[in-house]
Amino acid sequence: xxxxxxxxxxxxxxxxxxxxxxxxxxxxxxxxxxxxxxxxxxxxxxxxxxxxxxxxxxxxxxxxxxxxxxxxxxxxxxxxxxxxxxxxxxxxxxxxxxxxxxxxxxxxxxxxxxxxxxxxxxxxxxxxxxxxxxxxxxxxxxxxxxxxxxxxxxxxxxxxxxxxxxxxxxxxxxxxxxxxxxxxxxxxxxxxxxxxxxxxxxxxxxxxxxxxxxxxxxxxxxxxxxxxxxxxxxxxxxxxxx
Amino acid sequence: xxxxxxxxxxxxxxxxxxxxxxxxxxxxxxxxxxxxxxxxxxxxxxxxxxxxxxxxxxxxxxxxxxxxxxxxxxxxxxxxxxxxxxxxxxxxxxxxxxxxxxxxxxxxxxxxxxxxxxxxxxxxxxxxxxxxxxxxxxxxxxxxxxxxxxxxxxxxxxxxxxxxxx
Numbered sequence: 001x002x003x004x005x006x007x008x009x010x011x012x013x014x015x016x017x018x019x020x021x022x023x024x025x026x027x028x029x030x031x032x033x034x035x036x037x038x039x040x041x042x043x044x045x046x047x048x049x050x051x052x053x054x055x056x057x058x059x060x061x062x063x064x065x066x067x068x069x070x071x072x073x074x075x076x077x078x079x080x081x082x083x084x085x086x087x088x089x090x091x092x093x094x095x096x097x098x099x100x101x102x103x104x105x106x107x108x109x110x111x112x113x114x115x116x117x118x119x120x121x122x123x124x125x126x127x128x129x130x131x132x133x134x135x136x137x138x139x140x141x142x143x144x145x146x147x148x149x150x151x152x153x154x155x156x157x158x159x160x161x162x163x164x165x166x167x168x169x170x171x172x173x174x175x176x177x178x179x180x181x182x183x184x185x186x187x188x189x190x191x192x193x194x195x196x197x198x199x200x201x202x203x204x205x206x207x208x209x210x211x212x213x214x215x216x217x218x219x220x221x222x223x224x225x226x227x228x229x230x231x232x233x234x235x236x237x238x239x240x241x242x
Numbered sequence: 243x244x245x246x247x248x249x250x251x252x253x254x255x256x257x258x259x260x261x262x263x264x265x266x267x268x269x270x271x272x273x274x275x276x277x278x279x280x281x282x283x284x285x286x287x288x289x290x291x292x293x294x295x296x297x298x299x300x301x302x303x304x305x306x307x308x309x310x311x312x313x314x315x316x317x318x319x320x321x322x323x324x325x326x327x328x329x330x331x332x333x334x335x336x337x338x339x340x341x342x343x344x345x346x347x348x349x350x351x352x353x354x355x356x357x358x359x360x361x362x363x364x365x366x367x368x369x370x371x372x373x374x375x376x377x378x379x380x381x382x383x384x385x386x387x388x389x390x391x392x393x394x395x396x397x398x399x400x401x402x403x404x405x406x407x408x
Contacts, residue, residue, distance in 0.1 A: 001264050084259075103259040160265070175267045203262050206253035206275065209290070 002139035002201035003125070003174040004031070010134075010196050011126025012179055012189035017043045017119050018169055021092040023148040024053075024141070025156045027202040028062075029084045032135040035059040039127035039134055040087075041141065043119040047128045051114050053089060053098075054127065054134065055079065064089060066096050066114030074112035076100045084202040088153035099153050103203050107154055124172070124189065125196070139201040141172040161207035174201070243406055248291045250379065250401040252277045255287035263287055263383075263398070276397035278310065279383035281390070284320075286382040287398070293325070293375045295407035301365035304402040305381065306358060307348070313355040315392030318384040320345045325369040325377045340380055341369035347389050358399065379403060 005011070028040050036059055042052020049067070056063045062076035062085065074096050079085055086107065088099040096114045099107040124141065125134045140160045146167035148156070155163055160173045162183075171183040177196040179189035252265065252275050263277035263285045279285050303321050322340040326333065348361035371377065383396050 001266055175265060198266075200264050203257040203259050205255055205257070206265055206267075209254040210251060 001175045001198050002027070002029070002137040003177040004137050004197050004199040005125030005134045006031070006136075007192075007194050008126050008130055008133045009192045009194040011039075011192045012124040012172075012196075013192070014122045014170075014187055014189050015120060016170070016185075016187040017122050018091075018143060018145050020145060021090075021147050022143060022145050022169070023088065023090045023153065024143045025086075025088040025148075025153055026141040027084055027086055027139045027157070027204070028079075028136060029202070030055070030060065030079050030081045030136040033059040033081050034133060034135055037127070037129070037132045038136065039123070039125070039129075039132050040136075040138060041122070041124045042127060044121045044123060044128045045117065045119045049115070049117040049119055050128065051091065051119065052123070052127055053087065054132070062087065062098075062100065064096055064098055064112065064114075066091075066112055071096075071115040072112045074098045074110050076110055077102075077108070086157040086202075088148070088157060090147055090153075092147050099150060107150065107157075109150070122170075126192070137199055137201070139174045140204065141170075141174065142168065143170045145169050157204075159205050159207050163208075174198075243297070243408075245404050246295055246407045248294075248403045250289040250291070250381070250403065251275075252287070252398060252400070255289060257287060261285050266397075274399060276308075276399045278395040278397050280385060281383075281392065281394055281396070282385055284382050284385045286380050289379045289381075289401075291377050291379060291403060293371060293373060293377050293405070296371060296373045296375070297406050297408040299406050301368065301371070302404045303363045303365060303379070303381070304400075304404070305346075305348075305361040305363060305398060306400040306402075307361065307396050307398050308356050308358050309350055309392060309394060310397055311355065311394035312350060312392045313352055314350050316347050316349050316389055317361070317392045317396045318345050318347050318387040318390040319361050319363055320382045320384040320387075321363050321365055322380040322382075323365060323367070323369050323371070323377055324380075325371040325375040327372055327375050338378075340378070341367040343367070343382075343384070345384055345387070350392055373408065 039054035064074040346363035
């Protein structure tokens, strides 16, 4: 499942933001092309500092906007409405790497730079620009305060549950439209002024296949044949004498 | 001879990129993780098992399910398998086809909408299954079947494959 956003006031927010290098993975799907900036997630400080993932002004070209002192955009795929995309994003100092792909196949890499000015708000499904709206779905969002490798990112995008728990700052599977942080850090989100709903999600399992233990009942060794009790013979006993 | 059981939990189900049941985790006092099968479109989930100590005979697949919203009607479950013998079969595994489906119709027992049911399905189309084969098990709701009359989603909470061992 996934959470559906369709209004600027839907956005989930939190004051807990990553510090230093971080990696964020999630699945995103556009439900409607608004022909305008459609923010997926990002970190902000008002409208002057922002580093966020969303579409460009055309409404479909997935882009990471790395502004905030300096920085350049990272351009991802031209998204097709109704198609799920995997996106992993690594911000390491001023270097930004985006990994993206549809549900099948390998991930494509794009790079750019980001500013490093301080941020104070994390947002999903909206930006600090009030005219920007995501009309789409988000699922399996995980954020680490660490740089994950491309292989780690591909593995994380293949399931809802986080494989890596070290440095996990927040984890929102969005099996339901809810704001709980399942990382254990208590970094719950704050709902916007309008409600979000639960809708269909991406084609990934909850987690890896669990080990299955199979007991094969063995043949019970009956052991050696039982020794028969010796035959018993009844005999007439003479009555006791007085 | 005994029976081997292999449990297929919803959390480890694999999917193709289209027509797959949605995964939800609900429940007030216990987490109920389930796959939500649509009543109008055939959706399928897959698991890979190794047929450890399989001897011969049919597979039994127990499908534990409950209704999302309905309290009556029938659900038709369909299971297909694809068996591959490693080191022996030369078939490209990525283009391997599934055997014909076997189905079972299970009736909602009423009284409480979200009560748990168990449908017992017999797989007779075994795709030449042999001991130690890798077996892909596809579980679907046969939504297009006229016998599937239950409204709303059918939620699979567990499937169990069993067979006789050597």
